[in-house]
Amino acid sequence: MGELGNLLEPENLRVTEAAVLVMIQGRSDLTASQIGKALDIQRANMVPLLNRLESAGLIRRQPIDGKSQAVVLSAEGEAKMTVVGALIQQFEQGLLERVPPEHRDHLLPALNAIWK
C-alpha cells in the first residue's frame, strides 16, 4: 500500500483523500475541478472521493455560484488536519532521515524541479 498509506489507514484516509485535505486547508475558494486538475484526478473520480470525505464529516461543499462550489474543511476536518499533518510530517521526516546528510538539502529542490 505504501508507507504513507499505512500511516493514514488508522485515520481511515487514503493518500489521495489526505492530499485533498492538505490542499484545501486554509482556503475556501477551490473547486472540485481545480483540485482534481492539480492532483491529477479526473473530475468524475472526484465525486465519490469528496462524497467519502463529506460522509466522514471532514469537508463541506460551499456554493460559489449556481454552477461551482468550493470544497472547504469542516470544523471536524480542521481538527483532523492536526493529526493528519503530523502523520505526513512524520512520513516525510522518515524519508529524509534515510538520506545521507550531504544529499539531504538537495532532495526537495530537485524533486520540485522535476514536477513542474
Place this chain on the structure above:
Amino acid sequence: MGELGNLLEPENLRVTEAAVLVMIQGRSDLTASQIGKALDIQRANMVPLLNRLESAGLIRRQPIDGKSQAVVLSAEGEAKMTVVGALIQQFEQGLLERVPPEHRDHLLPALNAIWK
C-alpha cells in the same frame, strides 16, 4: 499514463514489463518469484505479465529444477533491450535535465538511500 509509459507505448511495453526485462538482462538465474519480490509484484500477477512477454517472444522460461524456472531474455528480447534501454536512458536524462545543476548529482544517491 506517465512519461516513461508514453515512451514505451510504441514498443508495446508497460513500465512493469520493461522493469522485468531490465532486471533479467545479463542474468539467467532469476525466477518469477524473485523478480516479483524485487519489483513488488505479487507472484500471481507475474504469471500474466510473463505470459505477455513470452507471447511477444521477448523471454523464455528456462527450467532450473522441477519446481523453479529462470526467466531469461530471448535473442529477440536482447535485441529489443537496445531500444528499450535507450528509451529508459532518454527518460532519465529528461528528468535530470530539469534539475538545476547544483542539485543534480545528489538526486540519485538520495533516492537510492530512500528505496533501501
Place this chain on the structure above:
DNA sequence: TATTGTTATACTCTATAACTATA
C-alpha cells in the same frame, strides 16, 4: 513444511462517455 508456479476471482483504482445546468 515451505516454496514455486498457477488458476480463479474479488477488489480497487482509473478512464471514458454522456447528461444537466449554469457561466
Place this chain on the structure above:
DNA sequence: TATAGTTATAGAGTATAACAATA
C-alpha cells in the same frame, strides 16, 4: 460555447485464496 458537477460503466491494475507439484 465552454465549464462544473454528476452518473454510469468499462477497463486496468492489484490483492487474496486455494491448489498441485516439488524442494
